Amino acid sequence: MLSTRVERLSEEDRNLVQACLAAAVEGPYFPDCCFQTLMAADRAEVASVLDAWPDATVTADWVPDAERLQEVVVNNVLLHLVGYPHGQWQELSQVLGADETTVWALFRRYKDG
Secondary structure, eight states, rough: OOHHHHTTHHHHHHHHHHHHHHHHHHHHSSSSHHHEEEEEEEHHHHHHHHHHHHHHHOOOOOOHHHEEEEEHHHHHHHHHHHHHHHOOHHHHHHHHHHHHOHHHHHHHHHHHH
């Protein structure tokens, strides 16, 4: 089941969101000590959202609404990939196939969707 917010994204945007989720979960961009604070979800919950992407089917103890969990996780991943001072945009741009400006624009489209 796709949320209305995800339905409004292009296929290219959906693919970039998926790459951003994967980078957040698997990459070195967010240390474990800060991950849950930044994302409002732990690494395993974000990984579950990634596994289900683009469908909103995953819930958590703290939010039993799957669409809300997906919205919070995607919002925070996009925001913090751009805003957190990981200092690794050169590598991250290669991983994502997109630069910081493109991810920021995606965040705005997702947020405003």
